[in-house]
Amino acid sequence: MKVCILGDGLTSLTLAKTLVNLGITVDIFSDKKVKNNNKIQTIGISKNNIDFFDKNILDIKKLLWKIKKIEIYSENLKNENILNFQDKDKLLFSIVRNSDLYNFLFQNLKKNKSIKFKRKINFENLIKKKYKLIFNCDYFHPISKKFFYKKINKDYNSFAYVTTFEHSKLSNNHIASQIFTKKGPLAFLPISPTETSVVYSAKGKIELDLKNLLIRYNTKYNIKKINNILKFKLTSSNLRSYYHKNIIAFGDLLHRLHPLAGQGFNMTIRDIKEISQLILFKQENGLDLDTSICSDFEKNAKSKNYLFSNGVDFIYEIFNFQNKIDNSFISRSIKFLGKNKMINKFFIKFADRGIVI
Numbered sequence: 001m002k003v004c005i006l007g008d009g010l011t012s013l014t015l016a017k018t019l020v021n022l023g024i025t026v027d028i029f030s031d032k033k034v035k036n037n038n039k040i041q042t043i044g045i046s047k048n049n050i051d052f053f054d055k056n057i058l059d060i061k062k063l064l065w066k067i068k069k070i071e072i073y074s075e076n077l078k079n080e081n082i083l084n085f086q087d088k089d090k091l092l093f094s095i096v097r098n099s100d101l102y103n104f105l106f107q108n109l110k111k112n113k114s115i116k117f118k119r120k121i122n123f124e125n126l127i128k129k130k131y132k133l134i135f136n137c138d139y140f141h142p143i144s145k146k147f148f149y150k151k152i153n154k155d156y157n158s159f160a161y162v163t164t165f166e167h168s169k170l171s172n173n174h175i176a177s178q179i180f181t182k183k184g185p186l187a188f189l190p191i192s193p194t195e196t197s198v199v200y201s202a203k204g205k206i207e208l209d210l211k212n213l214l215i216r217y218n219t220k221y222n223i224k225k226i227n228n229i230l231k232f233k234l235t236s237s238n239l240r241s242y243y244h245k246n247i248i249a250f251g252d253l254l255h256r257l258h259p260l261a262g263q264g265f266n267m268t269i270r271d272i273k274e275i276s277q278l279i280l281f282k283q284e285n286g287l288d289l290d291t292s293i294c295s296d297f298e299k300n301a302k303s304k305n306y307l308f309s310n311g312v313d314f315i316y317e318i319f320n321f322q323n324k325i326d327n328s329f330i331s332r333s334i335k336f337l338g339k340n341k342m343i344n345k346f347f348i349k350f351a352d353r354g355i356v357i
């Protein structure tokens with residue numbers, strides 16, 4: 001059984017490895033030479049997704065830095081701590097450098113005979129190859145413009161500024177923190193005893209002096225060196241239709257969201273879980289991979305993904321509204337609600353597993 005994947009990003013390689021593990025032959029089409037040297041960007045992966053990754057995709061434990069507690073602060077409440085997420089001393093999520101995960105997957109796939117990396121081809125030639133399924137993980141592929149353009153879009157009029165900084169050794173650097181500043185959320189995400197990554201999602205087009213901001217908001221680290229800064233325009237989008245014939249859209253093309261909850265790639269891992277289950281069902285029942293996979297995937301994943309994206313957007317809008325009215329009432333209410341064990345557990349589960357029905 002042969003399928004193909006368009007694009008060679010993190011999503012494509014993760015999906016490819018999953019499919020190969022299921023005994024499927026995969027062709028990956030892309031116009032780039034496969035490489036990811038971006039050592040600045042990091043991703044937080046939830047505990048539940050790491051368990052799935054290790055068991056069904058690839059054991060990535062050695063790449064991960066564990067996070068056991070999350071602290072949330074609000075500038076509107078004089079930078080007071082308003083929420084804490086912690087489950088005894090258990091792991092909440094882990095941080096991995098995008099490039100480490102990417103290169104680890106690529107090195108593994110390179111050795112696998114069931115996978116071939118090919119140069120991009122046009123739509124007509126692709127169709128002639130008669131793949132059972134085509135997974136489109138390439139946001140900018142002409143196919144995306146042709147079939148996957150109907151989306152619910154939102155422009156946050158914001159940019160995410162991303163960097164890492166080196167600091168004096170902190171042996172217990174396992175606490176992530178996020179400050180809801182008046183311009184947007186600023187997250188500190190540790191990646192080793194001596195290095196922490198930063199994502200600052202700030203409103204407006206004016207270039208920010210992130211280095212000065214780090215000095216202003218950081219209370220914990222003795223910063224030695226701040227690395228290069230990357231900048232991303234922040235939009236969110238939800239695709240209206242997940243497939244066209246046997247072409248399934250995948251990854252950020254299905255759902256792109258604000259990074260404040262670190263959930264974009266986590267949603268993709270949940271989608272991979274969903275697709276795997278559908279494929280396994282077909283295989284166990286001796287059935288062919290046909291287009292019913294596409295419609296079943298949409299049926300099972302779309303509403304959950306839409307609700308989840310809206311949940312993340314709702315959190316963004318709550319703090320955005322607070323900043324507009326310049327009042328600390330919302331932060332005080334969140335602080336009060338966060339002390340309720342049930343509500344606190346609900347948020348931990350929401351971030352860990354997504355929407356579970």
Ligand SMILES: Cc1cc2nc3c(=O)[nH]c(=O)nc-3n(C[C@H](O)[C@H](O)[C@H](O)COP(=O)(O)OP(=O)(O)OC[C@H]3O[C@@H](n4cnc5c(N)ncnc54)[C@H](O)[C@@H]3O)c2cc1C
Pocket residue numbers: 008009010011012038041042043044045098137160162199232233251252256259261262263264265266267268
């Ligand atoms: C600042 C930021 C922080 C994030 N943090 C997390 C997190 O902690 N946990 C999590 O699960 N997901 C997170 N995401 C989402 C995650 O990075 C994407 O879902 C994932 O990388 C998409 O994989 P890909 O294969 O499409 O592209 P990749 O191979 O990851 O990237 C391809 C190219 O697109 C760029 N890129 C990736 N995402 C975006 C974007 N949203 N806007 C513009 N350019 C982009 C990359 O830098 C790279 O140059 C974050 C996204 C951003 C922008």
